[in-house]
Structure formats: structure tokens, C-alpha cells
Amino acid sequence: MDKLLVVNLFVLVLCSVGRVNSSAYDKIVTHSRIRARKEGPNVCALQQVMGSSKKYFSTCRNWHKGSICGKKAVVLYECCPGYMKIEGMKGCPAAAPIDDVYGTLGLVKATVTQQYINESQLRGDIEGPTSVTLFAPSNDAWDLLDPNEKLKLAENENQELYNTLLFHTVNQRLVTKDMKNGLVVPTMSEDHNLYINHYGNGVVTVNCARIIYGNQVATNGAVHVIDRVIRPVSGKIKDILEENENLSSFTTAASAADLLDKLGEAGHYTLFVPTDEAFDKLPSGYLERIIENNAVITALVKYHLLNSVQCAEAIMAGSVYETEEGSSIEIGCDGDFLTVNGIKMVLKKDIVTSNGVIHLIDQVLFPDSAKEITELMGESQSYFRDYFSEMDFASAMRPNLEYTLLAPLNGVFTEEVSSIAKSELKLLLENHILKVKVSLSELYTGQQLETLSGKFLRAFIYRTAVCLENACMVRGSKEGKNGALHLVGSLVKTSDKTLYKVLKDEGQFKIFLSLMETAGLYDMLKEEGAYTIFAPTDDAFKELTSEDLTLLKSDVTALKNILLYHISNGIFISGGLERGVTNMLKTMQGLPVGREDLWVLLQKLIKYIKIKFVSGYSYSEIQTFCHIVYIITLSTDSEKRLKIEFFMLLTKEISLCIDVKSTEVKYKEVVKAEPSLTKITRYVEKDPTISKVVRVIDRQPINKVTRVISGPDVSKILSIRDNPSLLKSETSRLTQLIKGQ
Numbered sequence: 001m002d003k004l005l006v007v008n009l010f011v012l013v014l015c016s017v018g019r020v021n022s023s024a025y026d027k028i029v030t031h032s033r034i035r036a037r038k039e040g041p042n043v044c045a046l047q048q049v050m051g052s053s054k055k056y057f058s059t060c061r062n063w064h065k066g067s068i069c070g071k072k073a074v075v076l077y078e079c080c081p082g083y084m085k086i087e088g089m090k091g092c093p094a095a096a097p098i099d100d101v102y103g104t105l106g107l108v109k110a111t112v113t114q115q116y117i118n119e120s121q122l123r124g125d126i127e128g129p130t131s132v133t134l135f136a137p138s139n140d141a142w143d144l145l146d147p148n149e150k151l152k153l154a155e156n157e158n159q160e161l162y163n164t165l166l167f168h169t170v171n172q173r174l175v176t177k178d179m180k181n182g183l184v185v186p187t188m189s190e191d192h193n194l195y196i197n198h199y200g201n202g203v204v205t206v207n208c209a210r211i212i213y214g215n216q217v218a219t220n221g222a223v224h225v226i227d228r229v230i231r232p233v234s235g236k237i238k239d240i241l242e243e244n245e246n247l248s249s250f251t252t253a254a255s256a257a258d259l260l261d262k263l264g265e266a267g268h269y270t271l272f273v274p275t276d277e278a279f280d281k282l283p284s285g286y287l288e289r290i291i292e293n294n295a296v297i298t299a300l301v302k303y304h305l306l307n308s309v310q311c312a313e314a315i316m317a318g319s320v321y322e323t324e325e326g327s328s329i330e331i332g333c334d335g336d337f338l339t340v341n342g343i344k345m346v347l348k349k350d351i352v353t354s355n356g357v358i359h360l361i362d363q364v365l366f367p368d369s370a371k372e373i374t375e376l377m378g379e380s381q382s383y384f385r386d387y388f389s390e391m392d393f394a395s396a397m398r399p400n401l402e403y404t405l406l407a408p409l410n411g412v413f414t415e416e417v418s419s420i421a422k423s424e425l426k427l428l429l430e431n432h433i434l435k436v437k438v439s440l441s442e443l444y445t446g447q448q449l450e451t452l453s454g455k456f457l458r459a460f461i462y463r464t465a466v467c468l469e470n471a472c473m474v475r476g477s478k479e480g481k482n483g484a485l486h487l488v489g490s491l492v493k494t495s496d497k498t499l500y501k502v503l504k505d506e507g508q509f510k511i512f513l514s515l516m517e518t519a520g521l522y523d524m525l526k527e528e529g530a531y532t533i534f535a536p537t538d539d540a541f542k543e544l545t546s547e548d549l550t551l552l553k554s555d556v557t558a559l560k561n562i563l564l565y566h567i568s569n570g571i572f573i574s575g576g577l578e579r580g581v582t583n584m585l586k587t588m589q590g591l592p593v594g595r596e597d598l599w600v601l602l603q604k605l606i607k608y609i610k611i612k613f614v615s616g617y618s619y620s621e622i623q624t625f626c627h628i629v630y631i632i633t634l635s636t637d638s639e640k641r642l643k644i645e646f647f648m649l650l651t652k653e654i655s656l657c658i659d660v661k662s663t664e665v666k667y668k669e670v671v672k673a674e675p676s677l678t679k680i681t682r683y684v685e686k687d688p689t690i691s692k693v694v695r696v697i698d699r700q701p702i703n704k705v706t707r708v709i710s711g712p713d714v715s716k717i718l719s720i721r722d723n724p725s726l727l728k729s730e731t732s733r734l735t736q737l738i739k740g741q
Contacts, residue, residue, distance in 0.1 A: 023177045023204075025204050028201070028202030032046065032058070041091040041092060041093050042080045043079065043092055044081075046076045046078055048074050049071050049335075050073065050074060052336075056316065059202065069336075079092035081213060082217070096216075098219055109138075113134075116153075117165060119161065120158045125188070126220070127220070131221045132170065133173055133223075133224070135170075135206050135209070135230070136225050137228060137229045138213075163189060170187055170194065181196075181199070182309070192233070201314065205313055205314060208312065210314070212227050213225035236354050238261070238264030241273070247276065249276045249278075249279035252291070256291045257301040259305070268307070268356055269307065270305070271359070272304045272359050273359070273361065274304070274361050274365070275360055277362065281363070281364075282364060299367050299481075300364075302323060303324075303366070303367035306321050306322075309356050309357050311350055346359050348360040376485040378476075381408070381409060384407045391426050402483045403434060403482065404436065404485070405485045406432040406433075408488050408489070408491055409488070412488075428493070430452045434457070435449075435450045436450070443461060445570075446458070457469050462572075465573075468492060470573060471488040472573060472575030490575075499531065511541045518556065519563050531569065532572045
């Protein structure tokens with residue numbers, strides 16, 4: 001129990017450390033101290049990248065991975081900032097003596113900076129009655145300077161050295177908790193500022209130089225050791241682009257996208273700039289062509305731009321950042337190399353400007369929105385991509401139109417699929433190209449989308465799946481400049497068969513079909529509609545005797561109710577059913593059973609649907625649904641048909657025939673009944689020549705006088721939306737006709 005209490009207290013301390021007046025840097029240092037608690041007081045655990053001198057107060061992610069920028073890191077234990085060892089004692093029990101800024105440089109082993117302060121005569125400026133912060137380059141940082149740069153520092157009696165050190169000095173005390181991300185502070189060098197960034201991983205940069213040993217408080221200020229010598233910043237990103245001749249192609253693109261001026265305004269940007277050599281790798285004339293397409297060139301340029309400053313030294317592992325284009329890129333590192341989307345492409349990093357930072361890259365980055373949809377297909381859809389090319393589908397796609405590709409995953413193309421005749425396979429794959437661009441967010445149940453072959457695919461939206469016909473989508477949808485790409489887990493197959501035809505062709509539903517016929521539900525299987533039938537095979541009836549079947553058929557009303565237990569409104573694709581849970585579907589009938597003999601029989605037949613038994617309960621006659629189609633032919637440049645569907649609940653069954661000639665609709669047999677309008681849909685078809693639509697709902701027609709509904713001139717009506725009064729007036733006439741008025 002005591003051990004558990006200690007653990008809980010430790011977790012509490014770890015989680016609440018540094019909440020008050022602390023920064024990300026301070027928290028990382030505190031966590032490093034906790035990790036090294038076994039080494040004694042005031043010891044911090046650091047990670048050093050093998051093969052380099054780079055050391056980090058590491059994040060939890062890098063600590064547990066044991067690597068930084070993909071390189072193995074070893075653990076070191078050192079005194080935390082502000083503490084020192086005492087010989088013969090464990091850890092770092094002594095607080096370092098406090099000195100002025102100049103003296104503190106010796107404590108933090110920035111001895112070269114200390115020497116240069118003497119040589120440049122800056123010491124007098126920082127030892128007077130003042131408070132300063134010195135960002136002191138480490139000894140290794142001075143060694144990184146080019147020999148010519150070192151010689152230049154000594155010019156004019158060390159005046160350049162004096163100016164350089166002055167640029168590293170701020171005329172106030174700053175510790176890391178004061179260094180907010182995006183902070184700009186003036187230096188003691190006239191008209192020059194320092195640009196500070198404070199990242200969530202604890203890294204603090206000053207003009208993209210990383211603080212490697214911070215918060216060494218002095219009597220007259222503070223000292224922070226940094227990993228490089230920094231230079232004064234002049235100009236904005238726009239200025240760098242315009243001044244560098246090797247960046248002219250990207251500058252031209254940014255100007256065409258109307259983004260160049262933005263890069264000359266105040267802000268906090270990171271820009272990955274492809275060199276002219278990078279653009280030279282593109283197909284001849286490519287840049288000239290896309291400049292004419294404002295949407296594409298804008299997307300391309302914005303994809304290179306982040307609305308935040310990402311210095312190279314702040315990147316310790318791959319992280320995803322949203323671009324100004326809207327999609328994301330991954331910025332990572334591989335040793336000393338900066339990577340973009342996993343590729344080493346950065347030629348020069350950390351060109352600091354007053355409104356951000358530039359990294360030069362040797363490749364042009366392309367967002368999906370600047371690509372053709374055929375370019376969006378990846379390796380997991382390579383088989384479909386190969387078939388697409390082999391069958392030359394691209395030639396059937398008009399250049400100025402948008403399309404949607406439904407790309408099956410490679411695993412779909414089994415040996416059985418590959419053995420299909422090429423002509424047949426081509427027809428099948430044409431169903432995977434839609435003649436319109438449609439994103440996931442635009443799909444809805446009941447939507448019909450035309451394919452390249454002229455067929456229509458139905459969309460079905462479920463809780464955890466989006467399906468077109470039998471094929472459900474998987475993660476990985478993309479949108480390109482001329483369409484969209486969706487990945488599907490199976491081949492899309494359309495069907496012109498009715499439920500009746502499917503069940504009959506299967507050959508194992510003979511008993512079920514016989515019962516449906518006996519119950520008067522046969523026509524439901526042949527009509528238009530949206531149903532899901534859980535059809536019992538003939539084997540499901542094997543436990544039933546001939547007497548049982550006779551009992552089932554003895555009460556037609558009861559049989560009809562029983563069969564409706566197996567039918568659900570709506571189409572449910574197997575891929576649309578959620579895995580690992582119980583999917584609740586409502587059948588067309590949920591009434592209890594009142595006869596015990598029938599209930600016992602049903603328990604043999606229905607295994608997975610719970611049926612309630614209520615002694616003495618009797619079924620009432622089930623009302624019949626009548627499906628009426630009312631078609632208007634529109635005279636336009638190309639004739640089209642407008643179909644209106646009526647689902648009427650009738651108290652008596654009728655026989656109905658509709659002849660379609662322009663706007664005349666003839667009812668040969670009608671019965672008095674109040675219609676209930678439950679659904680109205682419309683669609684446009686290519687062939688307007690159909691002259692007759694027949695729906696037979698009863699074997700015993702009732703003779704009534706034929707009536708003709710005449711309508712207004714609809715030659716210029718393209719949809720109900722254009723003339724809503726049309727629907728109202730025609731519905732009224734239909735109602736009157738059914739009533740026999």
C-alpha cells in the first residue's frame with residue numbers, strides 16, 4: 001500500500017511539475033531531472049546522438065525510442081543548469097556560484113565567447129550598471145565558422161567581432177519562461193532584432209540557433225549557450241526570393257498565384273523553396289502550362305508554405321504540419337538532414353528572415369489538388385492503375401470534365417478476376433469510373449451516379465461505411481485537380497435483376513418463394529423498391545414436416561406477417577454492417593404470435609429473430625402498398641423524362657396501367673381509395689421513347705371509366721424545382737382521379 005502511494009505521488013509530481021510560471025523548456029529539464037533521480041540530486045538525464053556532439057533534454061517520445069532523428073542516442077547524466085558537483089558526494093549537490101555575465105561564461109564553458117568579448121572590448125559594455133542577456137555561441141559553434149568568416153571578424157580592429165557579439169546581446173534579463181513563441185526582441189546592435197521560437201518539445205531557438213544550455217542567471221543578467229553563431233536578419237521572405245536568381249522559377253509561380261506580396265508582409269512562415277534546378281526536372285513546359293490554371297498554381301505554391309516557423313533544430317522526429325493549401329506534409333529528420341514527406345531533399349536550411357524561415361529543396365512538392373486523378377493512385381492500387389492504362393480509359397475521359405475513380409485494392413484482383421475475358425473485364429472496370437467528381441461528404445443514401453459505361457451506381461451511407469452498390473470504401477480518399485479517388489475493397493458490380501430473379505436463379509430458395517406466392521407477396525420481389533431480405537434457404541426448412549408447411553399455409557394473413565419478419569426496408573450491404581457489435585435492423589413486421597402451434601413451428605424455423613408470444617393475439621389483414629409511376633416527357637433540345645413515384649397505401653388491391661404520351665396519363669382501372677403520398681423522386685434518362693409503363697397489382701381488375709389527366713405546357717420545365725406548382729396541381733388531379741371524382 002505504501003509503495004502504491006509513493007507511485008501515485010510520483011505520477012502527481014511528474015504531471016504537475018512546472019505548471020506555474022514555467023515553459024516547455026523548463027518542463028523538459030524538470031522531467032530530465034526526474035529521470036535521473038537515482039543518480040543523485042540535481043542530475044539531469046540527457047540524450048546524445050551517437051557520432052555527434054549533439055545533446056538534448058529529450059522528450060518522452062525520443063527517450064522511449066532511444067533515438068533522435070532516426071539515430072541511436074545514448075544516455076548521459078550531467079548536472080542540471082545552475083548546479084555543480086562536489087568531490088566525494090553523489091550527484092550535483094552544490095548550487096553554482098553566481099557571477100556577472102562575463103564570469104558566468106567560464107562556468108558554462110563558453111570560453112571562446114569570453115575571449116572574444118575581451119578582444120572586442122565588449123566587456124566594458126556588459127559589466128556596467130545594466131542588465132543584459134547574452135546568447136553565447138558554444139566553443140564548437142565558433143569552430144563551425146568558415147575560416148574566411150573568422151578572418152573577417154578581425155577586420156577593422158575587431159569591429160566586426162564587436163558588432164557580431166553585440167548582435168547576440170539583449171539589453172534586459174530574459175530566461176526561458178519569458179521566451180514566448182514568436183517573440184521578437186531588439187538587440188544591442190542598432191536596428192537588429194532577435195526572433196525567438198519556443199516549441200512544444202522544449203526546444204528554444206534564437207534565429208534558429210538552439211539553446212543547448214539555458215537559464216544560467218548572472219548578477220547582471222543571464223547567459224544562454226547556443227549551438228551556432230547567428231547573423232543579423234535583413235529583409236522578408238519575398239526579398240530573399242527576388243534577390244536570389246536561382247529561385248526565379250518559384251518566384252514566378254508565387255507571383256502567378258498572387259502570393260508573393262503576402263510573403264512580403266509580417267507573419268510567421270516556413271517556406272520550402274524548390275531551386276530552379278528542381279523545376280528543371282519537371283516535364284518540358286510544365287510550369288508554363290500550370291501557370292495558366294490559377295487553381296492549380298495556387299495549390300502548388302501554398303503546399304510549400306506553413307503558417308508557422310519551423311527551424312531545423314526544433315525537428316527531432318517526423319511530425320505532420322498543415323500547409324496553407326489545406327493538406328499536410330511531414331517534416332522530419334535523418335541525422336543532420338531535414339526531410340520532407342520522408343525524403344532527404346533539403347539543400348540548405350534555416351535561412352532566417354524577419355517574417356519566417358526558408359529551406360531550399362531540390363524537388364517540387366505536389367499536393368493532391370494539383371495532380372491528375374490518375375496520379376493519385378498509389379502502390380496499393382497498382383493493379384487497377386495498370387488495367388486503367390492498358391485499357392486506355394483515359395482516352396474516354398474528356399479533358400475539361402471531372403471524374404471519380406473507384407480504385408479496388410490489389411487484393412481484389414484474384415486469379416479468378418484476372419482470368420475474366422478482357423472485353424468483359426473492361427466493361428466491369430468501366431463501372432469504377434464515375435462521370436462526375438463526388439467527394440465523400442457529398443454522398444447520400446439513394447444517390448445515383450452515372451458511370452463511364454452509362455450505368456448508375458446507388459450510394460448507401462451507414463454508420464461506419466460508405467458503399468456504392470456492393471463495394472464499400474476504405475480509408476485513403478483523395479481529391480485531384482480533375483476529380484476524386486476513392487479506394488474500394490471489392491469490384492463494383494451492378495445488377496439489373498429483381499429480388500425474385502436473384503432468388504430464383506440461386507435455386508436454393510424454392511420453398512421461400514412458394515410461401516411468398518401463397519402469402520400474396522410474390523409481386524413485392526419483382527417491383528422497384530429498396531428492401532433487404534434475409535431469405536431462408538431450402539435447408540432452413542429441413543426440420544419442418546409436410547404438416548408443418550401445411551400449417552404455415554393455412555392462415556394466409558399469419559403467413560404474410562411471418563414472411564415480413566424476414567424483410568427490412570432499406571438496402572443493407574454486408575460491408576455496411578458494423579463489426580463487433582449487434583446491428584439493429586427493423587423488419588417490416590414486429591407483431592407477436594398468438595397461436596401456440598404456430599409459435600412452436602416458428603421457433604424451429606427462425607433462429608435469430610426473437611418472436612413474442614401473446615396467447616390469443618390475432619393478425620389483422622395487412623394493407624397493400626401500390627407503387628404508381630407518373631412520367632412527363634419534356635420537349636427540350638434533347639428530350640428527357642421526369643419520373644414521379646407515388647407509394648399509395650390502399651385498402652383494396654387494384655389493377656393499374658399507365659400509358660405515357662407526352663403529359664397524358666391514362667388510368668384504365670381505378671378504385672376509390674385515399675392515397676398517401678410518401679415518396680417523390682426524379683431522374684433524367686437518355687431514352688424518352690418508352691410509351692407504356694405497366695404495374696399489375698391484382699388478378700381481379702375492377703372496371704372503372706378511363707379518365708385522362710391533362711396538364712399545363714411543360715415543354716420548358718427542366719425539374720420540379722423550376723416549377724413547384726406543377727407537382728402540386730398534378731398531385732391534386734391524381735387524388736381526385738383515385739377518388740373517382
